[in-house]
């Protein structure tokens with residue numbers, strides 16, 4: 275990070291927190307969108323219609339993030355996943371997922387910082403977002419650890435299947451629903467398995483919180499609906515007629531998001547999984 279970036283970072287972070295909290299308050303006061311009315315006319319996803327899905331071609335750049343990859347697969351971001359400006363990522367995130375403007379600024383800015391580029395004028399390829407132990411970390415739910423599978427661009431379908439099978443909830447129409455408890459259990463099992471199978475495994479409070487945050491989008495933006503998560507996590511494709519499940523005027527703020535992220539992370543109990551494995555092995 276350059277000197278100017280270092281000096282301005284604390285001020286920007288405080289500004290984003292205050293901004294985010296104000297958006298949280300505005301969301302309480304202002305009426306939410308009605309289902310089916312979130313995405314305005316002329317924008318990708320209006321009326322549940324997403325631009326055509328084209329799977330990545332040889333040479334296209336993709337990241338460890340299923341949702342960002344899906345944006346490129348539908349041409350919301352450049353399909354080749356290259357030379358994207360951080361500012362464009364901000365705007366497109368806001369329009370596509372109804373995350374609050376504070377979040378849509380904060381995460382691309384965080385990415386520009388770890389890539390040592392300017393947020394305001396810098397560009398990146400999607401694969402660069404997978405820099406190890408920046409946001410990408412060991413013990414993820416949709417990718418094997420980088421020491422085992424260096425190419426983080428594609429989902430591990432077995433891991434995704436294990437995750438979605440954890441769903442114990444049900445929607446009113448009987449379809450499966452992923453709950454906070456399911457996600458905590460999936461993260462516990464996955465961190466235990468990654469520790470066992472990856473000699474280079476590392477873990478930190480910071481990366482665990484990132485893991486819970488990334489995966490909590492499945493419960494918030496996707497409302498835990500397994501039928502919607504399946505194409506997103508396996509093919510990195512938007513389901514037909516999908517819209518974000520967050521309908522607040524200013525989208526999902528970081529403050530509101532924490533109401534999901536914190537309980538999910540607090541529910542992670544790797545020791546319990548370890549003990550149950552030890553008990554099975556002892557039999």
Ligand code: HEM
Nearest residue numbers: 338339341381382403409410411414415416417488491495
């Ligand atoms: C600038 C915005 C974003 C960046 C830079 C980013 C980056 C990443 C990275 C690097 C990973 C891999 C983490 C790991 O190792 O597990 C990841 C995973 C993930 N992200 Fe994103 N992401 C962004 C926005 C989003 C949004 C808007 C959503 C949801 C709507 C989302 C949902 C997810 C999910 C579900 C995972 C998979 C977590 C797992 O495998 O455990 N991300 N993201």
